[in-house]
Amino acid sequence: MMTVDWWQLRHAYGRATDTPEHLRALECGDAQARETALDHLQVAVLHQGFPETATAPAVQAVTALLAEGRAHPDTVDALVEFLGDAASSVTFLAGNPHFAEELPDVANAVAAAYPVVLALLKTAVPGRALFYAEQLTAIARMAPLVNQREDLAAIIRDQLQHGPGPRGLWVRCLGQLGVDLRDLLSDPDPAVRLRAALVHDDDPRSQQLILAALAEPPPPSLHQFELVPAAIRVAPDFDTIATAACEVARQDGWTGFDDGWGALVRFAFAEPHGPRRPLTDSQRALLRALVINDQLWDPKNGNCGLVFKEAGLPHDRDACRQLAQ
Secondary structure (H helix, E strand, O other): OOOOOHHHOEEOOEEHHHHHHHHHHHHHOOHHHHHHHHHHHHHHHOHHHOOOOOHHHHHHHHHHHHHOOOOOHHHHHHHHHHHHHHHHHHHHOOOOHHHOOOHHHHHHHHHHHHHHHHHHHHHOOHHHHHHHHHHHHHHHOOHHHHHHHHHHHHHHHHHHHHOOOOHHHHHHHHHHOOOOOHHHOOOOOHHHHHHHHHHOOOOHHHHHHHHHHHOOOOOOOOOHHHHHHHHHHHOOOHHHHHHHHHHHHHHOOHHHHOOOHHHHHHHHOOOOOEOOEOOOHHHHHHHHHHHHOHHHOOOOOHHHHHHHHHOOOOOOHHHHHHHOO
16 A cells, blocks of 8 residues: 555545555454445445546555455455455446546456455355355456356356355356356256346247246345346237236336336337327236336336336326226
């Protein structure tokens, strides 16, 4: 840290001159100082997943703390998660011209942390192995670490067979590493089958699994917001998933405006409703399901209102009830 000119670097809130103090607190600060330091990394150094010029040096400092065993024990998991988040930012923002200056340095810094986190995985107690594997997977997805993926996948495959934790989450890691998972489409564990299906949604067996799953509560370790977009991708038309879509629309929270009930409305009304476009039976059924859901009709909720507006529908419960008749 002493060789870095933090005055020349920035985080989300200005010059990064306060970052060295926070990094030192991760080693020898009291509990409050450590908590504040961890917040600083996530809120300022990697604000909402967007790197700044201070991000790469901070990643290097965190890696050194972990590699040398100097990080306070109660900060280790949070620091590893910070590294995983930084890696995810590199992958997500690849090619974004606004971060062309920062990303190469962040990628190189996080890549150097890979063996440090790998060592933590190999020595982790069984209940924490999945956490470290998930962070390693995020790191290995970066382009500079493509040659590490096969070895990491072998470790995760072994954990899938013999380790603790939800098997579906181990499979998710394998899918993110680009592993062919079609041999798992017939696994007895429904979460494993569905995870494999989400990776290989061009396979007819996967499509059948995904469409069937939309009509049921998702198995443990899967979420509805993962299944809805997948079902929309593989369904030939809305009528195919209308019955399941109505069940989702009746029960989903308002926060599903993006990848839950809202995605289903956009699929059902790919061509917005209008005076010369009468509703189909499936569209009417979906409207009736939406009307039943109390969470979708707050007139102050702009996110919900926009879904209805884009579909050519009024964001008015009584008006939609009348349309659905």
